[in-house]
Amino acid sequence: MVYDVLIIGAGVIGTLIARKLSFYDLNVCILEREADVAVGSSKANSGIVHAGYDAVPGTLKAILNVKGNILFDKVSKELDVPFKRIGSLVIAFTQSDKDKLQMLYQRGLENGVSDLEILNSNAEISHLEPNISSEAIGALYAPSAGITCPYELAVAAVENAVENGVELKLQTQVNDIKHINGLFHIETNRGTVLSKYVVNAAGLYSDNVAQMAGDHAFSIKPRKGEYMLLDKSQGEIVNKVIFQTPTPSGKGILVTPTVDGNLLIGPTALDIDDKEDFSTTAAGMNEVTQGALKSVPAINTRQVITSFAGLRAVPSTGDFIIEYSPSTKRFIHVAGIESPGLTAAPAIAEYVAQLLKGADLDFVNKKDSKSQRKSIVRFSEASDEEKMDLIKSNKLYGNVICRCETVTEAEIVESIRRPAGATNLDAVKRRTRSGMGRCQGGFCTPRIIEILSRELAIPMENTTKNDKDSLLLDRRTKEVE
Amino acid sequence: MREADLVVIGGGPAGMAAAVEAARNGVEKVIILERDHTLGGILPQCIHNGFGLHLFGEELTGPEYADKFIKQVEELNIDVKLNTMVLDITQSRIVTAVNSQDGLIKIKAGAIVLAMGCRERTRGALNIPGTRPSGIYTAGTAQRLVNIEGYMPGKKVVILGSGDIGLIMARRMTLEGAQVKMVCELMPYPGGLNRNIVQCLKDFDIPLRLGHTVVNIHGKARLEGVTIAKVDEKGKAIADTHEFVECDTLLLSVGLIPENEISRDASITIDDVTAGPVVNESAETSVPGIFACGNVVYVHDLVDNVTNNGYIAGRNAARYLKERAGDTVKANANILQVRPGQGVRCVIPQLVHGNCPEDVTLSFRVDGIYRDVMIEAKADNQVIKSVKKRITTPGEMESITLSREMLQSIESGKIEVCLSSLERKGD
Amino acid sequence: MSKNTELTCIVCPLGCKLSVLQGEDDSIIEISGHSCKRGLSYAQTECINPERVITTTVRIRGGQMPLVSVKTDKPIPKTLMMKCMKIINRIEVMVPVKVGDTILENILETGANLVATGNAT
Secondary structure (H helix, E strand, O other): OEEEEEEEOOOHHHHHHHHHHOOEOOOEEEEOOOOOOOOOOOOOOOOEEOOOOOOOOOOHHHHHHHHHHHHHHHHHHHHOOOEEOOOEEEEEOOHHHHHHHHHHHHHHHHHOOOOOEEEOOHHHHHHHOOOOOOOOOEEEEEOOOEEEOHHHHHHHHHHHHHHOOOEEEOOOOEEEEEEEOOEEEEEEEOEEEEEEEEEEOOHHHHHHHHHHOOOOOOOEEEEEEEEEEEOHHHOOOOOOEEEEOOEOOEOOOEEEEOOOOOEEEEOOOEEOOOOOOOOEOHHHHHHHHHHHHHHOOOOOHHHEEEEEEEEEEEEOOOOOEEEEOOOOOOEEEEEOOOOOHHHHHHHHHHHHHHHHHOOOOOOOEOOOOOOOOOOOOOHHHOOHHHHHHHHHHOHHHHOEEEOOOOEEHHHHHHHHHOOOOOOOHHHHHHHHOOOOOOOOOOOOHHHHHHHHHHHHOOOHHHOEOOOOOOEOOOEEOOOOO | OEEEEEEEEOOOHHHHHHHHHHHHOOOOOEEEEOOOOOOOOOHHHOOOEEEOHHHHOOOEEHHHHHHHHHHHHHHOOOEEEOOOEEEEEOOOOEEEEEEOOOEEEEEEEEEEEEOOOEEEOOHHHHOOOEOOOEOEEEHHHHHHHHHHHOEEOOOEEEEEOOOHHHHHHHHHHHHOOOEEEEEEEOOOOOOOOHHHHHHHHHHHOOOEEEOEEEEEEEOOOEOOEEEEEEEOOOOOEOOOOOEEEEOOEEEEOOOEEEOOHHHHHOOOOEOOOOOOEOOEOOOEOOOOOEEEOHHHOOOOOOHHHHHHHHHHHHHHHHHHHHHOOOOOOOOOOOEEEEEEOOOEEEEEOOEEEOOOOOOEEEEEEEOOOEEEEEEEEEEOOEEEEEEEEEEEOOOOOEEEEEOHHHHHOOOOOEEEEEEEEOOOOOO | OOEEEEEEOOOOOOOOEEEEEEOOOOOEEEEEOOOOHHHHHHHHHHHHOOEEOOEEEEEEEOOOOOEEEEEEOOOEEHHHHHHHHHHHHHOEEEOOEOOOOEEEOOHHHOOOOEEEOOOEO
């Protein structure tokens, strides 16, 4: 089988590209080295859909941020993923901050963001957000900013793509790339895959992949961001995304509600060397706490339920790298997708499709392709009547497995059985929210292990948390001599 | 909508005690809603002994203790719905629950007893830095895996927290063939009973590192080790005391938190210190007809006390139903506020009626280890009762009983429970 | 040569620190540090013949759940604990099992029986 397009990387970028291509009569395949989609940068970021005043005008970041922001309503509706346009505030504490806000405002205008507003007093800010620090003296208000769930978006996109015929190969790592007689031979740990075109959406490793194809033009460095997630009881302390005035390292510590009602604070910004270092640190947690309290002193940071770290893929070029490789024909890089990557994602998918359209591939609309995808019906969000109907249609909706988030067995089973379904605990968690509540899986984990074992027909001791080495259990009791 | 005189939420020792006591006191339609596949609450997985010494004069295992009450529930023909999760309760006492057989159930209850127990504090809540590999479990979840499902969570174990659950699991894991390398305890004193230190740690030569905690977690996929460090009096890690301990399993026994989601949804007043509902001597919450007992009110040590607490709730729920005068919280009654004073962390019940017809026992925990102290109940600026104690620790709940005459004579509306040093009379 | 053993009494929360002096033949010469008779008696047993009750689980065949909880109905010598566990781990019991049923008699000739503490159907 020779694919028309092979996408390396099933993060939010790779999956949305795959989905876009799945509307056409093309043989598309996604290779992902981890055991699920969206396990890299797509799993651990702020989940913000930015308004578009940050990026330097004329850059791909700026253009695709604004385009992506506009596309988010449509894409989130089609894919049935949460997206809330709650607006954002960039807070100024000093005159120098205020000057920066003016600069961002101008930049926003240049980038095509026309509904920005400068607030000049604490009173104006408190009117919108009563819990903002009394030391705030100004703010940039962007009504078009919003929040979404990045990994839900990727899961939805890949489900849609797979339903339309795209092949997803998980746990498949690209080891080498050869270009022979106009065809790419991609050598993986599971054999060689052949394709006419390759889209390099390998995130943190897109420079490694580029080098395999003979292209050494750019490098990707990881920049760590640590976050803390707070209990839902803190979820209404602000109603918009609260930024601090940006610095050269990034947008600073933000405070935001999440689409599920929690409060997210972070990230830090630390350049590191190890692309596999996802550890949180005491210093990082401290920086997050101090930063968040500066903007919103009323936060009760002791209400933390979990913390995590994500890595941004920082390109050596300073902007998104979305182009055909200058040294290797038919090889498209979609690299260095750091912030505003999530916002730009729907626009990046269209941009890449356009790049491919201009090549020698036949872009014929695929008959019967679907652009809509429905998420798993959430019992917790159903009305009483709907709950009764759900249980009538599927008894397993009557078994509540995750008490904290009210997730039922039906949803967990469906998350496993769907195309591109979950094969491990974290994957179930990302698709259903089970284990994301206050008890962090204390109650539901043994039950979910049982369900995974049953549905995947594997012994309980073979179930994993995420990749194949993250075994959850050791052995049955009484099996040792 | 279904109807029941009494709906008991939770079929553990607290709920079962409340249900049987209510039934014995004349309540006709009692129903227990239990989310697990058996009654017993946490007891079926607590296969060790030490339960029931006070109530039955014997040392029973958790399942045996539960069995005694399960038999009583059966004999009294109390309705039980297993595998049933309560989703919501309202102030007007409508209970919404769900199971796969009946679907969504709504019950209009004459009275409700909350007995949902507690959950364990998590790694996330402690915010321990490091990676997020598999192999990290709270001690109770590990106990369930070992004793109910029959699986070992790992081979080389470090346990954080020397409360009884952590100590019990140190022994359990060792007996089933794992290597427990150490138990770390943040405080300079152990959290659990001496008996467990001896029988769970000393018996197996498992080191107990007091004044130590886990400061970092290592391992990409599965846990590979933890870094522990000594801590100062404030619980902060001391530099240069970091030590890497190789292990594939970390069990956390770092605190229990009453599970009050449902209570909060019904706007029942919650005590910020206990994290449980504010209750009076009748185990009644701030909402008339809704009672609460057991660990959902305050985390107890002895299940015997949980049972007694359940009896109080059941008895008073029965009385409430008989009277049906609306509010047992009589509006003009002298309500006394019970507060913790020096040396005491929290006290229940938080409210007591001055005209209560019975003696009232106040239960509390101290905030440190004290030797040779006086437990005092103070009101109207004087000590109204005192009890000598040679030793008292946070790990053992204490109590002090006030007679109804004493309660009736209190004028200032407040009772304080505190500690003071014993006066030594020369040596 | 006499030997001195330090123990913490477990009978009540006081946790008295006991000192037991034993002679060459292990006979007890002196016990000190206790505050009551129960502590004295605990010190004696613990030094000469420490015993423990074992509580564990046993595999079930044909039941809804894989295990049932069990205990020894009397304490057994501490030194036999792990050996006892090995024997228990080899057993498989058929359902039904009731609380109190004897699973294994006279385990390791100790006079203690292994009894069920839970029910299994």
